[in-house]
Amino acid sequence: MKLQFRESLSWLHTWSGLVLGLAIALFAITGAGLVLRPNLDVFVNRHLLAVPACNAPRPLDRLVRDAERAYPNGEFRAVEITADPTASLAVRFADDTYVYLNPCSAEILGIKNHYAGFFGTLDWLHRFRFIGNPEHDLSGKITGGLITAVFLVLLIVGGLLLWWPRTRGEWKNAAAFQWRRRGSARTLSLHKVVGLYSALLLLLITLTALPLSFQPFRDLIGWATNSPVASAPPPGLSRPAHGKPLPLQELWQLAEARVGDIAWASLYRPAATSAVAEVEILQRGAPHANAKSFLYLNAYNGETIRLSRYATGMPAGRKVYLYLLALHSGLVGGLGYQLLLLLAVLGIPVQVYSGASVWLRRKFRKAPPAATLRLRLVRKMKEAESIASFEFTHPDGRSLPPFSAGSHIDVTPLPGLTRQYSLCNDPNDTHRYVIAVLRCADSRGGSQAMHEVLKAGDLVEVSVPRNHFPLAHSAARSLLIAGGIGITPILCMAERLANGGADFRLHYCMRSRGQAAFLERIAASDFARRAQLHVSDEGTRLDIDALLDSEPRDSHLYICGPAGFMDAVIAAAAARGWPETLIHREYFAAAAHDSARDTAFDVRIASTGQTIRVERDETAVVALARQGILIPTSCSEGVCGTCVTRVIEGEIEHNDVFLTGEERARNDQFTPCCSRARSPLLVLDL
C-alpha cells in the first residue's frame, strides 16, 4: 500500500472513529444488551411474564376487557398469546404499552411500556427514538443513523486495510495481542487485535442494520430477489353495516384450527372501518423468531381471507429481510451466536477507547517543557589545576528544586551551548547548586566557555537537577571509585552515605595532587578515614584487580571518571562476575564514534504506523523532529539518557555510554540522539 494512501486512510479511520465514536459506542452497548434481551427478559421481568401453569385460561374477550379497565386511556391493539402454559398473556395497546395478565385468574400482573425499564430503554436508545421517527428515508433526510452506519463500514474496512501486515514475518505479531509492549504500543495492539477478531461480525451487524432502518436498502433486497420485501397488506374488506364481530376467543380458536402447532401468536383487532382480523403466528420449529406466518380472517363470519405460511407462502425478498433482521438481533444460531455477537459489540467500546487513547497520547505527546531556571553565578573558585567550582543561587534568594546524590544539571554558558555537570554539594543545601568543571584541552566549547566566559554575578540558564546515577539506598556496602574530575558526583554520594551511616569506601584516583579537586574537603570530612587517594605521580596508582578481589561481591560499585579508566574498572568487575545491576556508572563523554560505516535506516512509529527515513548523515532524533515528533534530548551524545526510547522491533546499534551491557543485550531501548539500527527498520514505542 502506498504510503500516501495509507496516511489518508489512517486519517479517515482516525477521524471517523473520533467523530462518531460516541454514537457507535451507544449502538454497541445498547445492542449488546438487546442481543441478550430475549434470554434475560424472562428473568428480569419474571413477575410480568411467568405464571403458575394455566391449562384452562379464561376467554380472551374477558381478559382484554380486564386489561382495558386496568389501562383505561389505552387503545387496544392486539393480544399476544404464548402456547407455554406458564407464560402470561400480554394485551398490547396502541402506544406500545402492555398489560400482563394471568390467563387463568385474570389477575393483572403489571403494566409496562415496551420502551420502559432497563431493556426497554436500551431498545429506545438503540433505535435512536430520541431523535423522533425511527424510520428514516433517504428521500427525506440523511440521518445520523445512516451516516454512522456508512462510516462504521468505512471504519471496519479501513481498519482491516491498515492492520494488514506488510511482510510475512509481521503476521504472527499482528494477529496476537502484544501484552509485553508498553504504553500506546500496547493499547494499539489491543485496538488492532480486538478490531481484527470482531471485524467480520461487526460488518455483518452493520450491513444487516441498513435494510432494517432505511427503505432504499429494502428496495435493494426487493430488486435482488425480484420479489416484495414489505409484508403484503391485509386484504381489503369493509366492515358490514350490521352485525357484530366474532369474539376474540372464537377468532383465536379458528386460527389454532387452521394453522396448527402455534408457539406464539399476536391477534390484532380489526381497524375501525375494516372487517379483517390479522393473526401473526410463529409455529413450533420455525427457523428463527422472525419466521412468522400471517392469517387474515373475516372478523364477522370467521372465513379465511388469506393464509401466508412462512414456509410456503412468503416471498423470497420478505424472507431475506426477516432473516437479516434475525441475524442482526441474534435470533438465529442459538446462544453460541448470541455470545459471539455480544463479544463483537462489546469490542466496539474497547475500540473507541483504545483508538481515542492512542490518538490523544500521540497528539499531546510533547517534549517535556524545558524545566530551566535562570540562576546567578555567585562564586567561581579555582579548586585545582584546570578545575574551577561554580556556585549558583536564585537571584531572588528563593529555594531551588531539590536534588539527590548523583544528580546533574544542564548549564548553558553561551546560547546554544549546553553541557551536563554533576552536582557536588550536599543534597541538603536548598539554596545553591555547586558544580566543578575541568577545562579540557580538547574542549568542544563547553568547559572553555565555563572557564573563560562565565564570571561571578552572571545570570546563567540552568536546568532543574536530574539523576541518572542514583544511589541504591538498600545496598549493604558501597564502593565509590572516582577518577579525576569524576570525584564530583562521587563526593556528593560519599557525603550522603556518611550522613546516613552507611558502610562504604571511597577510592579517588588522580595523576597528581595538584590536579585533584576537593582534597581538603575530603580530609576534613567525617569519612576521611574511609577515603583512599591513589596518586599516579606518587606511585600509589590504584590496583583495580586487588581492590575488587578484596571487595564482597554484593557491594554496589559506583564509578565515575575518564572513559578509559571507567571501562577498565567495569571490565575487571565483569570478569569477576559482578552483577550488572550492582555496577553504577556515569560517563562524562561518549567514546568517539566512527560514522564512516553509518547507513540509512527506517523508524516506524508503533502507534500510527508512520515510517520515517533516517539518512546516514543524521540522527533519529533529527529525522523524527522533521516529522514533528520531538524526543527530549540533553547531551545529544549518548551520555545522559534523556532521549532513551523503547524499541519494539529491529536490531539496534548502540553508540551511547548510558545503557549498561545488560540493557543493550535486551535490545528493547536505544538513545536516538546517537544510536542507530543494524536492521533496515526499528519500530519505536511512540
Ligand code: FES
Ligand atoms: S540526549 Fe543524552 S543520551 Fe541522548
